[in-house]
Every structure is written in C-alpha cells, then in structure tokens.
Amino acid sequence: MPQATLTGPGPAPAGPALEIDPDDIVAVPLRHPWRWILAVFLLIGFVSLGISLWQNENIDHPTITEFIFNPRILSGVVLTVVLTVVAMLVSTVLGVLLAVMRLSNNPVMNTLAWLYVWAFRGTPLLIQIVFWGYLGLLYSQISMGIPFTDFTIFSIDTNTLIPALTAGLLALTLNQAAYSAEIVRSGMLSVDEGQYEAAYSVGMSPVFTLFKVVLPQAMRVIIPPMGNETISMLKNTSLLSVIAVLELYTVATQISSQNLRQVELLLVVSCWYLFLTSVLSIPQYYLERYYGRGKARSLPPTPFQRLRAVLRHTPINTHRTDSQDAP
Amino acid sequence: MTGAGQAISTPTATHTTVEPLLSALKVRKSYGGVEVLKGISLAVNPGQVMCLLGPSGSGKSTFLRCINHLERIDGGRISVGGELVGYAQRGDRIFEMNSREVARQRRGIGMVFQRFNLFPHMTALENITAAPIGVRRISRQRAKDRGLELLDRVGLASLAQSYPAQLSGGQQQRVAIARALAMDPQLLLFDEPTSALDPELVGDVLDVMRTLAADGMTMVVVTHEIGFARGAADVVVFMDGGVVVESGPPAEVLENPQSPRTRAFLDSVM
Numbered sequence: 349m350p351q352a353t354l355t356g357p358g359p360a361p362a363g364p365a366l367e368i369d370p371d372d373i374v375a376v377p378l379r380h381p382w383r384w385i386l387a388v389f390l391l392i393g394f395v396s397l398g399i400s401l402w403q404n405e406n407i408d409h410p411t412i413t414e415f416i417f418n419p420r421i422l423s424g425v426v427l428t429v430v431l432t433v434v435a436m437l438v439s440t441v442l443g444v445l446l447a448v449m450r451l452s453n454n455p456v457m458n459t460l461a462w463l464y465v466w467a468f469r470g471t472p473l474l475i476q477i478v479f480w481g482y483l484g485l486l487y488s489q490i491s492m493g494i495p496f497t498d499f500t501i502f503s504i505d506t507n508t509l510i511p512a513l514t515a516g517l518l519a520l521t522l523n524q525a526a527y528s529a530e531i532v533r534s535g536m537l538s539v540d541e542g543q544y545e546a547a548y549s550v551g552m553s554p555v556f557t558l559f560k561v562v563l564p565q566a567m568r569v570i571i572p573p574m575g576n577e578t579i580s581m582l583k584n585t586s587l588l589s590v591i592a593v594l595e596l597y598t599v600a601t602q603i604s605s606q607n608l609r610q611v612e613l614l615l616v617v618s619c620w621y622l623f624l625t626s627v628l629s630i631p632q633y634y635l636e637r638y639y640g641r642g643k644a645r646s647l648p649p650t651p652f653q654r655l656r657a658v659l660r661h662t663p664i665n666t667h668r669t670d671s672q673d674a675p
Numbered sequence: 676m677t678g679a680g681q682a683i684s685t686p687t688a689t690h691t692t693v694e695p696l697l698s699a700l701k702v703r704k705s706y707g708g709v710e711v712l713k714g715i716s717l718a719v720n721p722g723q724v725m726c727l728l729g730p731s732g733s734g735k736s737t738f739l740r741c742i743n744h745l746e747r748i749d750g751g752r753i754s755v756g757g758e759l760v761g762y763a764q765r766g767d768r769i770f771e772m773n774s775r776e777v778a779r780q781r782r783g784i785g786m787v788f789q790r791f792n793l794f795p796h797m798t799a800l801e802n803i804t805a806a807p808i809g810v811r812r813i814s815r816q817r818a819k820d821r822g823l824e825l826l827d828r829v830g831l832a833s834l835a836q837s838y839p840a841q842l843s844g845g846q847q848q849r850v851a852i853a854r855a856l857a858m859d860p861q862l863l864l865f866d867e868p869t870s871a872l873d874p875e876l877v878g879d880v881l882d883v884m885r886t887l888a889a890d891g892m893t894m895v896v897v898t899h900e901i902g903f904a905r906g907a908a909d910v911v912v913f914m915d916g917g918v919v920v921e922s923g924p925p926a927e928v929l930e931n932p933q934s935p936r937t938r939a940f941l942d943s944v945m
Contacts, residue, residue, distance in 0.1 A: 565795065642797065
C-alpha cells in the first residue's frame with residue numbers, strides 16, 4: 349500500500365520517502381515531567397499535614413468520633429437540612445414572582461420588586477436575622493384590622509407568632525428571595541424574544557407563555573447559580589446561632605461550651621457541612637440534565653449510567669470504540 | 676385560482692365582491708420618529724394568497740407583524756374576519772384590548788417566522804399540541820391525533836418525538852407550519868419562511884405552502900421567492916419605503932411592472 353502511493357503516477361510527495369504506513373502515527377508521546385514533580389510535592393505536603401493533625405495533642409480524636417453521630421448533633425443536622433430546603437423552596441417561588449414583577453410592564457409591580465431587592469440585598473443577612481429575631485422589640489403586638497380605625501380582627505403577641513425558628517426561616521427566605529429574583533430575571537432575559545412571539549402567535553396568554561415556554565427554558569440558565577445559592581444557604585443557616593435556633597452550628601457551640609472541646613466540635617461540624625454540600629450537588633446534576641433536554645442532540649449519560657457501562661462492558665466497550673474508529 | 680378581487684364568490688353572494696378576510700386601511704407605524712409604514716391599504720379575500728415583495732427595510736415584515744398585533748399600529752385600521760385587531764369598537768369609540776382578548780384574537784391568525792422559533796424544550800409533537808391543549812383546552816388525545824395528522828401532512832410523521840435541535844432547518848420550518856395550523860387559523864402569515872434555510876431545503880417548505888394554498892388557506896407571505904409568488908399568489912404587492920408601490924395579479928406585477936422601482940427590484944432579484 350505505501351509503495352503503491354509512493355511509486356504510483358501523479359505528483360510525487362516532496363519530502364523524503366519514508367516507509368511508514370500513513371494510517372498509523374508512531375510517535376513518542378509528549379512527556380510532562382513537571383506534572384509529576386508537582387504532584388509528588390503536593391502529596392508530601394498533604395501527607396505531612398495529615399500526620400501533624402493526627403499527632404496534634406490539642407485535638408482529642410475520641411471526642412470527634414464520640415460526637416459525630418451524637419443525637420444532638422444529628423438533630424442539628426436535620427434542622428439545618430430542613431431550614432435549607434424550606435428556605436430555598438419558598439424563596440425560589442418568591443424570587444420567580446419578584447422577577448416576573450420586575451420584568452412586567454406594570455410600573456407599580458416593577459417599582460415594588462425593585463424596592464424589595466434593593467432593601468433585602470443591600471443589608472447584611474446577619475442584621476436581618478437579628479432584626480427578625482428581635483421583632484418583638486419593635487412591635488410587641490401584631491394585629492390585623494382596618495387601618496386608621498380601632499377595628500381589629502385579631503391581635504397576637506409578636507414573640508408567640510414568630511418564635512426564633514420562624515424568625516430565622518423568615519430572614520433566610522426573604523433575603524434569599526432577593527438574590528433568587530435576580531438569578532431568575534437573568535434566566536428569563538436569556539430566552540430569545542422569538543419565543544415570546546411564537547407563543548403569542550399561537551394565542552398563548554402572557555402568563556401561560558411564562559410558565560409553559562419561558563421559565564422551562566430559563567431553568568437551564570437558572571439552575572447552576574441556584575445550586576450555588578443552595579450551598580450558600582446551607583452554610584448561612586449557621587448564622588441563626590445568633591438567635592439561638594438549634595441548627596447544627598448552634599448545637600455544636602452549646603456542646604463545646606460545656607466540654608470545652610471547641611476545635612473537635614468545629615471539625616465535627618465541618619465534616620457534616622462538607623458531606624451535606626457534596627450531597628446537594630447530586631440533585632443539581634439531574635435538574636440540569638432534565639432542563640437541558642432539547643438543547644443538545646443527545647443527553648449525556650448520568651454518573652450511574654456511566655458506572656454501569658464501565659462495570660458491565662469495559663472490554664466490549666473498548667472493542668466497540670475501536671471498530672467505530674476504523675474506517 | 677381566480678384573479679385578485681374576484682376570488683371564489685359564494686353561491687349566495689349577490690354581487691361579485693366578497694367581504695375581505697383581512698383588510699388594512701391607511702396603516703401607519705413609526706419606530707422612534709422614523710415612519711416605517713406610511714399608510715398601507717390592502718385587502719385579502721378568503722382563500723386568497725397575497726405575496727409581499729420588496730427590498731429589506733421596505734416595511735413588509737413590520738406590516739405582517741402588525742396583522743397579529745405583535746406590533747402596535749400608530750394609525751389606521753387592520754381588521755381580520757370583520758374584527759379590529761388589538762382594539763374593540765363599542766359605538767363610535769375604540770378601546771384597547773387587554774392581553775387576554777388579544778391572545779384570543781391571535782388564535783385565529785397563525786404565523787410562521789423566519790427563524791422558525793420552535794420551542795426548543797418540546798418535541799416536534801409537543802410544539803404542535805402545546806397551544807391546542809393549553810389554550811383551546813381540547814383533550815390530550817385529540818390534540819395528539821391531530822398533531823400527528825398535521826405532521827404527516829408536512830411529511831414529518833416519523834419525527835414526532837424529535838427535539839428541534841435534532842431537525843434540519845427545513846424540517847423545523849415545516850413543524851412550525853404544522854404548529855400554526857394546529858390552531859385552525861382562518862389566516863396564515865409567513866415572515867420570510869425560507870430565508871434562513873439552505874437552498875436545497877427551500878423546496879420542501881415551499882411545497883407545503885403550495886399545498887396549503889391549493890387547499891384554500893388564506894395566506895399573506897413575505898418572501899423573496901419570486902417563483903413561489905408567480906406560481907401560488909393571487910395578489911402580489913410590491914412595497915418600498917413604507918408604501919405600496921404596486922399591487923395586482925402576479926402576471927401583471929411580475930411580468931409587466933408599471934413602476935420603475937418595481938422593475939429595478941425584480942431585475943436585481945431575478
């Protein structure tokens with residue numbers, strides 16, 4: 349075959365005639381020595397850090413193992429997760445509402461949404477939490493009635509209506525809604541104007557268009573930053589310790605104030621936060637996949653599908669790619 | 676097809692003129708001080724096909740978008756099926772419609788876009804059934820049956836479950852036509868339906884449009900396809916600079932244009 353091309357008719361190749369099958373590239377692969385050197389250095393660094401932590405006399409390892417599955421810690425974990433989930437769900441609904449108001453032609457709605465985002469994004473979350481926690485200092489009674497008259501439908505003590513847990517949930521939700529609103533708004537702006545026109549041209553109303561056409565497409569853009577926000581939210585729940593909501597971090601500080609093992613309990617708490625944030629990235633992956641349908645020509649396999657393929661067909665799979673590569 | 680103005684008079688009609696399905700009277704529209712439509716008056720009878728020709732910027736697409744109120748007109752009147760578009764007349768006063776009423780009105784006016792504008796997150800079939808199910812409130816099964824029938828009509832029955840990204844431009848545009856037909860419109864608007872297509876895909880789309888025309892669908896088509904206009908149109912309108920320069924049967928306007936502007940345009944595109 350190579351001989352035929354070299355000696356055959358037609359313009360002869362200009363270079364030196366080598367007896368190499370042009371179908372194969374036999375070359376020495378590029379070496380990457382610095383990668384190896386860097387990896388070795390980092391490995392030494394991490395191992396020595398690990399050893400120094402392990403041998404550190406200031407860390408009492410049995411305390412960590414004692415408290416990592418302590419019932420109080422576990423109840424704190426549960427409350428942290430519940431707070432995160434509830435706050436994210438409610439704030440997302442609020443955020444969509446605010447984003448729609450912001451993009452509507454109604455100047456009243458528009459201004460209201462702008463004011464909301466301005467106020468809740470412009471003040472620190474910590475201050476908002478304390479504010480809701482101490483709302484009783486501002487209004488000792490909350491009542492509903494007709495303004496500027498003495499007629500009231502009900503009246504209730506603020507601290508009864510809004511206990512610490514509710515105050516914390518309110519603070520996290522209302523603050524997050526301001527951020528979510530901006531994320532949802534950017535997602536909606538990313539949807540092509542032609543989509544609105546097409547929806548309107550088949551007689552869809554603006555609200556129907558929003559839910560059936562615009563939001564499903566915006567979701568693809570909204571979900572990655574929302575995953576970010578969820579992870580932030582999970583960690584921000586620790587701020588509720590200032591109003592004594594019994595979430596993970598509050599519980600840990602209560603325990604460590606009794607046994608004076610601050611560092612150990614911080615490590616316990618950190619392990620839990622790391623674990624929870626890792627778990628949270630799984631639903632994000634599946635949501636992205638779901639809302640990405642129709643965007644790519646074929647959906648990428650899920651990690652489980654990939655794992656199953658590897659476990660089952662490793663030899664067959666390599667075979668198949670080989671035969672596909674062949675002309 | 677019969678000539679302009681004389682189309683298909685019903686047996687009950689006592690005179691030769693029929694009530695036009697679409698009538699536009701002195702339609703004006705400006706964008707930021709620039710007047711793009713300077714008093715357009717046109718009429719399309721039921722079953723007629725009108726082709727709008729003209730250089731880009733002549734206002735033909737804008738006019739088309741005014742017909743289903745995607746653009747709000749600044750002056751004049753447009754009515755479809757005897758009903759003002761975007762406005763309601765009570766007595767001698769005219770009231771602006773709310774979005775719900777406009778949406779109801781648009782159900783009777785289908786539109787096909789240059790860039791297809793299919794919903795990318797829905798399959799071809801879902802694109803077609805979304806509005807009948809959600810807006811017309813017909814049953815899922817009936818919408819699906821009708822959707823498959825329409826897909827078959829545009830030659831894409833086998834691609835019902837494909838997403839738009841998996842279809843070629845010509846296939847997408849044919850799905851878009853089926854989507855517009857699913858609402859059973861009395862009038863179909865085409866905004867340069869073949870301009871974004873590869874040359875070899877144009878024919879399939881034009882074939883579907885010719886079939887629709889032959890079946891008696893009333894159509895207004897903005898196009899650069901002179902061949903289509905010659906073969907399928909009952910009326911050809913040449914627009915330039917926001918006015919109607921010339922209009923009439925294709926044989927007159929295309930073969931024997933009276934205006935030098937029409938002649939220059941036709942020379943440049945043919």
